[in-house]
Amino acid sequence: MTKHIYIYSPASAVRDKAAFRRGVARLEGLGHEVEIDEAALSVHQRFAGDDTTRLAAIARAAASHADVALISRGGYGLTRILDALPYNALTKAIERGTEFVGLSDFTALQNALLAKTGAVTWAGPAVGEDFGAETGADDIMEACFDDLLSGQGEGTGWRMPMRDAELKVRAIHDATLWGGNLCVLASLLGTPHFPSVDKGVLFIEDVNEHPYRVERMLDQLRLAGVLGRQRAIVFGQFTGVRKVPGYDRGFGLTTVIDRLRSLLKVPVLAGLPFGHVPTKVLLPVGAKVELAVDGRDVFMVWGHRHASGHQHAAHTPHAH
Incomplete structure (x- = not known):
């Protein structure tokens, strides 16, 4: 091929x-x-x-x-x-x-x-x-890329962290998938280049950002009304974080996620295998998706983006 x-x-x-x-x-x-x-x-x-x-x-x-x-x-x-x-x-x-x-x-x-x-x-x-x-x-990244090339990719799945096993999330249908790097996305807010997506699935990731900076950017999006208009917020991988010993005193990304969950009625999911990490899936930005949660397992499906009649199982790496 x-x-x-x-x-x-x-x-x-x-x-x-x-x-x-x-x-x-x-x-x-x-x-x-x-x-x-x-x-x-x-x-x-x-x-x-x-x-x-x-x-x-x-x-x-x-x-x-x-x-x-x-x-x-x-x-x-x-x-x-x-x-x-x-x-x-x-x-x-x-x-x-x-x-x-x-x-x-x-x-x-x-x-x-x-x-x-x-x-x-x-x-x-x-x-x-x-x-x-x-x-x-990475094998999974290459397999997902191959699915794109062959027109056979139809979705992805992942396993959320153990701490999220009790989350109850209703199935989401016909929602626009959008997002990407949080820092870049936040920089577009208030410009003509920021998508006006309502009832979408917003995925985010970042690298070398301290959790307090992540929280500040999320608060910017939340206070602007962006997060509350979505059907779900999905955390990808946030890597390269350098905490300050003796200063943060337990403040970390889990703190940020827990606070966001307490402030939003929108479900906040974690563990998406995407970001500045070797194991990353491919995600169609702007496509309509369906999302379902079964325990810790999350399934996101967008169907075929090509004229291909083949069916292909989604790659489901377990991200922790």
Whole structure:
């Protein structure tokens, strides 16, 4: 199953070129035709080229007719150019069948596109940190990516932490899935690039953010009325947290989640295998989903996003 994968750099410069090369080699080793954008390894300050260069790279990705347009890495850079993104070209590319995949800073493009045109993109891996991981690409991530390429992916599932075993959550139907990196998402609030999603399923993740910063961003979204309008809030993986010994005194992410649950009537779920972690599922940002909870097991289904008649079981990693 050879697919055309276009690799480009819309945000930070690729610093770990060895990981980039490993990622490209891995994708080629899986039998795919990999096309690397001419500016993929460009450097301007901290960015993969100046703003004009990166906008041109995004336009080339949209014009590539590739099956998948995959980011080299996240970092920072897309919020700088949201006003100038080629939204019509991106939407037409998606309508033609190009799937745009990424995470982290890519959250800005995904949600701006959702706000502007309603087009569906995929929260998923990047070339360097995922396919180019020094220890090898994660099996579940690759299986989910393969499902996207084959048009057979129809949903995902995971196991919530033991402490959430008694949560009672009604089944959710026909809800828009949206979200991504919490810090990037919060930065879009109050702008035309923030999606106006009511009764959706909002998923969030972040890296290197202390729990108090996570709580502050969540409070911003809560006080703005965003969280209370959703059908569910789903916590992905929050990694790289550095607590202050002797200072936090038990304040952590579980504290943040428990407080949020006490303030919202909306169910707050945890353990989604997505974020800056090796084992990550792919999630269709902007698609309609169904969500059901059975004890600690959560199942989220979006059906087929391609014209494929095949049925395929969802990958269900157990995230703790």
